Amino acid sequence: MGRLSRHSPSGDFRALPAWPNLRSRRRRLGDARAAFRLIAIRPDLQGQGHGAALLRLAEERAAAFGCGEVVLNAIKPALGFYRKHGYEPGAWFDIEPERDHSVRVGKRLPKQPTRPLTLVAPGLERLPDYAAAVAAGWSPDTSGDVSAAQLAAISLDPAAFLAELTRQDGIFTQASGRQVPRLPGAVFWLDDGDFCGAINLRFVSGSDEVPDYVSGHIGYAVVPWKRRRGYATRALALILPVAREVGLRRLEITCDDDNEPSRWVILANGGVLTGTRPLPGGKAKLVFRIDL
Template sequence: MTITLIRPNLADLPGYEHALAQGWSPNTDQDVSQEQLERLRHDRAQFLHDLYNSPTIRLPDGREVPRLPAHDFWISDGEFCGRIGFRFQPGTETLPPTALGHIGYAVVPWKRQRGYATQALRLILPVAREEGFARVVITCDETNEASRKVILANGGILDGRFPHASLTGKVKLRFWVPTV
C-alpha cells in the first residue's frame, strides 16, 4: 500500500482522534493520548492549532521549552496511520539537548508491519534536504528493532549509543541518515 504525508487538518482530525481513543500516543517517550484526547474534544480547532503552532513544547519532565521550527505531517493510506515530523535549527545540524533527533515518527499499532514508517521516512527526507540538510539525526531505543530497521532501510549509519534520559538502564541509538 502506498502512503502519503498530509499536513494536519480539521477534515482528517477524526482519524487522529480515533487513534488517541484507541490508546495510541504520538509521543514515543510518554503516553499523551488521554491528555490530547481531552484537549481535542474540548476545542478541535484550538487543539490542532496549539499542537503544531504553540511557541513552546512540554517535555516529559514537565519543563516548557521553545518549539523548534518543524514540518509536521500525518501518515495516510486513505485513513490516519500515524505522524512524522522534521524539526531543526536553521543553518545547523546541531540540536538543543531537549531534542534528540531531527525526525520522529509513530505509527498506530493496527497499521504497523506494513512498511509505512519506512515509506514515511523516505518521503520526509526531501523536506529536510529542501531546508539545506545533507543528513539528519534519528534516534531510537536500542530495543526497538522495528524502528532500527526503518532507519537502516533509509541509509542510516549508526553513530553511537547513549543512556535514555528518562528510563534508567535503557539505551538509545543515534543514526545519521543522508537526505540524498
C-alpha cells in the same frame, strides 16, 4: 472487544484495545467476515464516545485483514447504538450460537481501495480519525503517553489544538512536564485512505545540530493496526526531501537500543550508526546519521 483503563491518579481514563494481536484474538469466518464477541463500556463511562472509538477500531482492524463484514453479539438495550453506526440485526453468520440476552448485528464494510501511503498536513477534516486513534490507545509521542491531554484539548477546541500542534515557535511542554523552546519543523499525518500515524521533522535554522532535549530530527509513530506494512520505512523516505528543502545536510535520528523494527527502518533509509546515548534505567538510545 475493548476495555477502559485508569491510567493516572487524577482519574482520567482512556480506551485501550484488548487484543494486542487481532490475528490471534478475533475469529475469522472465511475471507470475508470478522466477528467480535462484544463491545462493553462501564456504565459510569458510557455516553463519552468510547464505544464509538472502539467500534471504529474494530472496523479498521477487520478491514486491514481484508474482511468485508463485521459481526457482533450486542445486548438488546444497545441495539440503538449499533444502528446509529450502521449495524443491523439479521442472519449474520458467526461460529458462536446467539444468546437469549443478545442480538446479532452486522455491517458490510465499504470496499477498501488500495492507496499508497502519503504524508498529509493535519487538518480538521481528518482530526476525528486522529482522535479515534488516540482514544483507542495510540500515542503520537513515543516518549510518554499524551493521549488524555490531547483528547481533552481536541474536545475543548479542535482548531486551537491543530494550531498548537503545528506551531513554529513558543514554548512546548514535553511528556515529562519539562518546558522547552519549540523548534521550527513540519508535522504530517500518515494516510493510506485511513489514518495511519504521524511523523514530524524538527530542526534549528542554519544548523544540522539539534538541542539535547530533542531526540533527533525525526519522530514518528504508526498506529498498532497499521504496523508491519513498511509504513514507517516509507514515511521516513517521504520526509527526507522535506528535510533537504529546509536546508539540512544530514539528519540525526534515534531509537531505543532494543527497538529492532525502528533500527531496520532507519538503516533502510541510509542510516549509519554513530553511537549511543544513555537513558535512565540502564537503557540506551542508538544514534544514527542520514546524509542528505
